[in-house]
Amino acid sequence: MTKITYTEQKDTRSGFGAGLLEIGRNNKNIVGLCADLTGSLKMSDFKKEFPDRFFQVGVSEANMMGLAAGLTIGGKIPFTGTFANFSTGRVYDQIRQSIAYSNKNVKICASHAGLTLGEDGATHQILEDIGMMKMLPNMTVICPCDYNQTKAATIAISGHTGPVYLRFGRPKMPVFTKEDEPFEIGKAQILIKGTDVSVFATGHLVWQAIEAEAILAEKGISAEIINIHTIKPIDAETILTSTTKTGCAVSAEEHQINGGMGESISRVLLQHRPVPMEYVGVNDSFGESGKPMELLAKYGLSADKIVEAVENVIQRK
């Protein structure tokens, strides 16, 4: 495999905006809804090009989820847009009853997820959304790793029938996946092959895992880096194939360890072939104000911490 590099940094939310515009042009049933965050969600281009298919809901997220459920009746494919905090915890029961239980074809698109929302602080930095959403029957949960992949995922979910939670973020981050790479829901992506440890990362932490791999390589540790862009359904086959080879695992996510992607992986491992595992994530704490990279460092979501977790887990083999 060639070394993974990047030439520019872009925000994943802009990938969503670009993807939404593209599918809007190809499918007249795509409709957008936004709760007073059109600019932040990068939905302005869609709104401008398709004013009749864009609904400004105002600051009323519960209503937005109900509207989206209703719009599916008659064949529309609604994409709701607001921050991840207001896309999940604030409206959990609306999603549960009107969307998940009713199995409506709604795409819940959530920006500013996790600590990297930054300066707004813990009220807005949701770290529990993956857990809440993956517990809902019928719900597919996707957390792409960069701009290109978020765009591809946005396009892919428009062709998937059923409720989807699409999680992305605010800051500019390295763009390292290929522009034309198709997105396969439910198929984990092996980014770097390795033999000593399997590192499973999702979202912004995938880049941190790639950086960790370079540090580990210098130390003579061969890490396999796998991008778990789809948290539900989890790709058990790819996970087990990797850990059968490496014999240990580390998870990395911008989310609580409790209920996160790592726990989905450990369930697969425990059920089929247990191996030692370490978790990189937020450890039962709320976030705080700060710059995105400062927060990732302070809460232990950095390449260094992934290296540390790998060194620990290898000792336990």
Added chain:
Amino acid sequence: MPEPLTIPQLNRIASQVRRDIVRMVHSAQSGHPGGSLGCTDFMVAMYFRILKHNPNFKPDGTGEDVFFLSNGHISPVWYSVLARNKYFDLEELNTFRKINSRLQGHPATKEGLPGVRVASGSLGQGLSVAVGAALSKKLNGDNHMVYVLMGDGEQQEGQIWEATMFAAHNKVDNLIATVDYNGQQIDGPVDSINTLGNLRAKYEAFNWEVIESEGNDMNDVISSMTLAKSLAGRGKPVINLMKTEMGKGVDFMEGKHQWHGIPPNDEQLASALSQLDETLGDY
């Protein structure tokens, strides 16, 4: 096109639907008879006269009127009118609230029951869904109406007012909402729990077209819903504040919030059935 059913014919159907309700709730020893009985005249009027609907059920509802029940706990009356319209076999009413049934305690789509397009029961959500469905119809150039029934206690949910504001701002005028205004909720009279105050003035202030009606007078139900329809298409959503009596038709249940969600025992069932003519044959 067959002749529309007359008021006496609708009243005869309502008597049978009330029998269905008390028998279903008695059989399950669980369910909500009070609100179901109070809304029987309205639901019979809707499904036997007002709605342009197709019992050969299509979930996407294109080319027909669409009805949502937001106060999902009054599922018995909905299931009865659906079955009596041949959406599904009458016999299936026997399965209400029992294991392996499509007739869940609160309406659900998972089991594929014809007539139900979204789950309801957790209150306050149905108006938003109805507004969304009305927007979908507008986008599709489908001139049919969207109807939704809500409870009065349900008006205490904040989401109702989010949807109310949005519907007026967006001129969702192919929507007719109805409030089952029986003045009762689980813990007691609505006015003693958390009063709705002047509900008419509230909806008017939100720029809705408001009408009022007597929901246990079949004549008034038909004329008010006909009026509501004539007010549609003029840039405003329409709401019918429909006074009803909880438990209507069964003397010992009438006006009593205690009958919101408890089943009758054998003796009470016999008394209730003695008050309701079996006009179409029990299921």
